[in-house]
Amino acid sequence: MAKILIIEDDPLMSRMYQKIFSFEQYDVDMANDGEEGLLKAKNLKPTAILLDVMMPKLNGFQVLERLKLDPDLKDIPVIMLTNLASEQDAETAMLKGAVKYIVKSQYDPKEVTKMVKEIIIANSRDEIPTTDVVATQPVPAQPEQSI
Amino acid sequence: MDASSPAPVENLLIDAQMILSAMGDAVILINKDQTIAMMNPQAEKLLEVRFADIQGKKWNEVTVAYNLNGVPILSGERSITRCFTTGETAYTTVDDEHYYKTKSGRLFPISSSTAPLRKDDQIIGAVKVFRDASRESKYRLAIAQQMGQQTEDIKVEQLKLLSSITNLPIGFIIADANDKVLISNPAAQKIMDSYVIPDSVSSINSALGQQLQHMCDVCKKDQKSLTVKDYTFNNKFLKLLAAPIILYESNGNYVGTAMLLEDETEQKVLERSKDEFFSIASHELRTPLTAIRGNTSMILDYFVNELKQDSLKEMIQDIHESSIRLIAMVNDFLDLSRLEQQKLEFKKEFVHLSDLANEVVTELAPTLHSGVTLAVSPAGDGLPVVKCDKDKIKEVLINLVGNAIKFTEQGSIQISFAIKDKFVETTVSDSGRGIPIANQALLFRKFQQAGESLLTRDTTKGTGLGLYISKLMIEGMGGSIWLARSEPEKGTAFSFTLPTV
Numbered sequence: 094m095a096k097i098l099i100i101e102d103d104p105l106m107s108r109m110y111q112k113i114f115s116f117e118q119y120d121v122d123m124a125n126d127g128e129e130g131l132l133k134a135k136n137l138k139p140t141a142i143l144l145d146v147m148m149p150k151l152n153g154f155q156v157l158e159r160l161k162l163d164p165d166l167k168d169i170p171v172i173m174l175t176n177l178a179s180e181q182d183a184e185t186a187m188l189k190g191a192v193k194y195i196v197k198s199q200y201d202p203k204e205v206t207k208m209v210k211e212i213i214i215a216n217s218r219d220e221i222p223t224t225d226v227v228a229t230q231p232v233p234a235q236p237e238q239s240i
Numbered sequence: 241m242d243a244s245s246p247a248p249v250e251n252l253l254i255d256a257q258m259i260l261s262a263m264g265d266a267v268i269l270i271n272k273d274q275t276i277a278m279m280n281p282q283a284e285k286l287l288e289v290r291f292a293d294i295q296g297k298k299w300n301e302v303t304v305a306y307n308l309n310g311v312p313i314l315s316g317e318r319s320i321t322r323c324f325t326t327g328e329t330a331y332t333t334v335d336d337e338h339y340y341k342t343k344s345g346r347l348f349p350i351s352s353s354t355a356p357l358r359k360d361d362q363i364i365g366a367v368k369v370f371r372d373a374s375r376e377s378k379y380r381l382a383i384a385q386q387m388g389q390q391t392e393d394i395k396v397e398q399l400k401l402l403s404s405i406t407n408l409p410i411g412f413i414i415a416d417a418n419d420k421v422l423i424s425n426p427a428a429q430k431i432m433d434s435y436v437i438p439d440s441v442s443s444i445n446s447a448l449g450q451q452l453q454h455m456c457d458v459c460k461k462d463q464k465s466l467t468v469k470d471y472t473f474n475n476k477f478l479k480l481l482a483a484p485i486i487l488y489e490s491n492g493n494y495v496g497t498a499m500l501l502e503d504e505t506e507q508k509v510l511e512r513s514k515d516e517f518f519s520i521a522s523h524e525l526r527t528p529l530t531a532i533r534g535n536t537s538m539i540l541d542y543f544v545n546e547l548k549q550d551s552l553k554e555m556i557q558d559i560h561e562s563s564i565r566l567i568a569m570v571n572d573f574l575d576l577s578r579l580e581q582q583k584l585e586f587k588k589e590f591v592h593l594s595d596l597a598n599e600v601v602t603e604l605a606p607t608l609h610s611g612v613t614l615a616v617s618p619a620g621d622g623l624p625v626v627k628c629d630k631d632k633i634k635e636v637l638i639n640l641v642g643n644a645i646k647f648t649e650q651g652s653i654q655i656s657f658a659i660k661d662k663f664v665e666t667t668v669s670d671s672g673r674g675i676p677i678a679n680q681a682l683l684f685r686k687f688q689q690a691g692e693s694l695l696t697r698d699t700t701k702g703t704g705l706g707l708y709i710s711k712l713m714i715e716g717m718g719g720s721i722w723l724a725r726s727e728p729e730k731g732t733a734f735s736f737t738l739p740t741v
Contacts, residue, residue, distance in 0.1 A: 105531040109538070116542050147523055176526040180585060180631075198526040198567045201537035 095213055096120040098139035100130030100156060101174070102148045106197065110143065110174070113202035117210075127151025131159055134166050141213050144191070146175040146182065154189060161190040170216045172209060192216075268368045269357075270320060274298045277365060286372055288342040299368075306347065308337040319354040323366050329355040334373045334380060349377040411501030414485070415441050417494060419456050431501045433474055441497075448473045452499060455482035459497045470504075477508045514581075518574060525570045529563050536560035572705045575635075576686075579712040586716050587629040593664055593738070594619035596630065597655045600637045607642075609649050614641070617656035626664050626738040628717040633738065636710040636721070640668040640734050643706065647732070648672030662740055667724055669733035675726040683723055684711045714738070 097119045101107040107123050114121045122137055124130035128150045134142060142160070146153035153173060160166045173186040173194045183194040192212055195205060260267050266283030270276060275298055279291050287303060294302050299320055305313040315321060319330035332338050332352045339347045352370035356363045405412050411428030415421050419441040429436075431448075438444045441453050451471065458466055465483035472478070479502040487493050536559045539547070547553040578584040597616045608614055626633075637655070644653045651671030658665045675683070686708045707721075714721040714736045721736035 103527055106527060109531055109534045113534070113538060116538070176523045176530060196526075198530040198533065198570075201541075202534040203537065203541055 094118070094120045095140040096122065096137060097141055097143060097209070098122045098124065098130065098133055098137060099143045099174075100124045100127065100133075100148070100153070101143070101145040102126055103145070106145070109202060110205070113206055114209075117203075117206045119206075127153070127156040130156055134160060134169065135163070138165070139169060140217070141209055142169055142171045143174045143209070144171050146173060146177050146186075154185060157186065157189045157191060170212050172212060174205070265369050265371045268299070268370075270299050270366045270368060272324070272363060272365055274300060274320060274324075276302060283370075286342075286348075286370075287340065288344055288346070303340050305350075306339045306341060308339075313338065319352060320366060320368065323354040323356050324363060327356055327363060329353055332370075334376050337377075340370075349373040351376070411499075411503075413441075413452070413499040413501070414496060415456060415499070416496040417460070419453065419497075422496065428499075428501055431473075431476070431478065431503050446473070448478075451480065452482070455480065455499065456497045458482070459484040460494055463492075463494055470508075475505070477504045478502065479504050518577060518583075522570065522574050526567060529567050529570065533560060533563035533567065536563065572709060575709055576705055576712075579709065579716065584632075584713075584716070585629075586632065588627050589630055590625040591628055591630045591633060591738075592623075592625055593633070593657060593666055594623060596634055597637060597666070600634060600641055601655070604638065604641050604645060607645055608653075609645070611650055612645070612648050613652040614645070615652070615654060617654060619657045622659065623657055624659065624664060624740045626740050628719075628738050632713045632717065636713055636736065637666075637668070639706040639710050640736075643734075644668055644670035644672060644732070647674075651731070660737060663719065663737040664740060665735055665737045667733055667735040669724070669731060671731040674728040674730055674732055675723070676728060680723055680726060683707055684721070710736075 097114050099107055099110050099114070099121060101110065101123070102125055107125070111121050111123055122133055122139065124133045127148050130142075130144070131151070133139075144153045144156060148156075151159075153175065157171055157173070160169065160171060167190075170192045171190065173183075173191045174197055175182070175194070176197050186194045193208060195208065197205075200208075260280040263280060263282060266286045267278075267280045268276060268283050269278035275296050276291075276294055279287075284291055289302065300315045300318060305318060307313055319332050322330040330353070332350065332354075334349060334351050337349060338352075339349050341347050349372075350370045351373040352368060354366050354368045357365040357367055405423065405425050408425055409427055411431045412423065412425045413421060413428050414423040421438055421440055424438070432444060432446065434444075438449075441449065441456050443449070444452060448471075451468070451473075455466060455468070458464075459482050463484050463486060465481065468478075468480040470477055471480050479500075481500040481502075483498050484494055485496045485498055487495050536556050539556050540553075540560065544553070547556065575584070594616055601614050601616055605614055641653065641655065648670040649672065653668070653670045653672075656667050656669070658667070684707050686705065711721050717738060719736055719738040721734065724733040724735040726732040
């Protein structure tokens with residue numbers, strides 16, 4: 094089962110993304126700031142990381158830099174998930190090695206899961222995505238094929 | 241007369257008389273007792289006397305000499321006395337500024353020489369030759385005045401320069417080739433947090449001093465000026481500039497370094513707070529709106545079965561729709577402030593307009609009123625690519641096509657292209673409601689909607705910023721946008737151009 098680490102300090106956002114990824118049958122872990130995020134990334138080795146930009150302690154760009162410097166973590170695709178919508182920030186993120194820069198307000202949560210799913214599939218050439226439907230959360234009204 | 245035989249003495253004397261008479265200078269022969277023995281016509285003329293009237297009178301009594309201040313010169317200091325006392329020729333030059341006063345009261349400057357006449361080693365009299373030095377004096381005066389004026393001008397310039405340097409809000413230091421500080425202004429001292437003028441650049445006792453010393457060294461070595469931006473020193477943001485002073489007159493010799501120190505802290509803080517305001521505003525407004533949008537969308541996606549009543553479902557849908565509209569407004573406001581501050585960057589990329597138009601059509605097709613068609617006219621192979629910012633063009637297209645969709649309840653919406661010189665003209669035309677003529681003029685203004693008044697504003701149509709933003713964007717990319725035509729109940733067409741190179 095694909096494991097997603099969401100590094101996000103705002104509980105409104107983290108709860109929302111935790112729900113949608115759970116609904117979509119992902120194994121979800123949360124970190125409330127950059128430091129915790131780095132620690133959890135090391136311990137959990139997630140399939141993909143969703144990373145907020147504006148955060149206390151370490152901001153998203155700093156976390157991204159450190160992830161890319163760590164040989165164990167540098168291959169994990171990092172998706173920047175932010176509400177900072179400047180093109181410059183998007184460019185910075187891509188230059189620092191993020192695979193995607195998503196402005197949260199522009200998409201419904203489900204669209205975000207779709208984008209993440211595509212990235213995971215593109216990134217996992219060795220693994221064939223497996224179906225693993227375990228309904229621990231409320232049963233989705235329109236179940237999507239999950240990975 | 242035989243040329244070989246000597247001329248008789250009397251002839252010589254007659255000749256001397258002639259010479260004296262003809263001389264342009266005044267000549268006076270004075271006896272040892274200072275009485276006048278002879279004077280030539282030029283002397284008579286200058287002194288306005290007749291020799292016959294003053295013969296035998298004392299020279300000092302006939303002529304009174306004055307100095308520059310109009311004070312009579314004592315007889316002991318007059319050149320005739322000096323000549324007799326010293327036995328040598330006494331000279332009075334224009335610089336001495338002696339004046340003679342005539343009977344009529346005319347005062348004129350003179351230059352003279354008074355030479356003793358000797359016989360058997362005894363001084364028996366003197367010959368005085370003098371002239372009216374008015375012209376020389378005037379000339380010298382003019383030169384002196386000019387020099388004075390020039391000196392004054394230089395002084396004024398110097399003063400201006402000095403006070404400019406002193407009052408310059410930018411720190412200014414000049415050091416010589418040995419890095420000794422020649423000039424430093426108060427602003428430089430303030431920036432260095434010092435009230436002491438340092439002797440040399442190296443004695444500026446701080447990191448800033450080391451930095452300046454380094455810059456001086458570079459100037460000396462490379463003979464090139466250099467700038468250091470965003471240099472931080474004692475919580476200040478400084479811009480440092482050092483330029484070598486090279487005298488091209490002396491074989492391009494390096495003689496020193498001029499340094500400018502600019503405190504940009506205030507500017508930086510302001511700039512940053514402005515930037516931060518927009519980032520924070522965008523972040524802080526969008527986050528809760530995103531939560532509303534996301535959660536309502538999840539309710540509709542995953543809990544639709546729990547929404548037993550249609551009105552409840554509709555309410556959730558309305559909340560969702562509202563949040564999307566609010567997000568769009570926040571985006572509009574932010575775009576606008578960035579555009580107006582010229583903070584928005586315009587990329588230069590090759591854009592295939594017809595491909596982009598098709599993308600927009602695909603995205604917006606679901607929002608069409610039923611029965612309305614939306615299509616892109618075939619562009620043909622000849623349509624050149626434009627060199628513009630793809631995302632911005634897309635925003636404009638979405639805005640124009642979005643408007644067309646809103647106001648078109650039947651018929652069709654068409655996107656077409658035409659080549660206009662070095663531009664591609666894109667037209668979005670519809671068969672919709674049309675814009676009343678009264679409202680056409682203000683279309684591209686801020687907060688203008690094609691509605692009649694504030695109270696009848698159609699708030700479902702957004703902020704009224706769309707066309708204004710489109711205009712700023714198209715103009716930012718070097719094109720223009722206009723209302724091509726609009727007739728009530730027949731339809732509307734907007735066109736914009738974008739450059740191909």
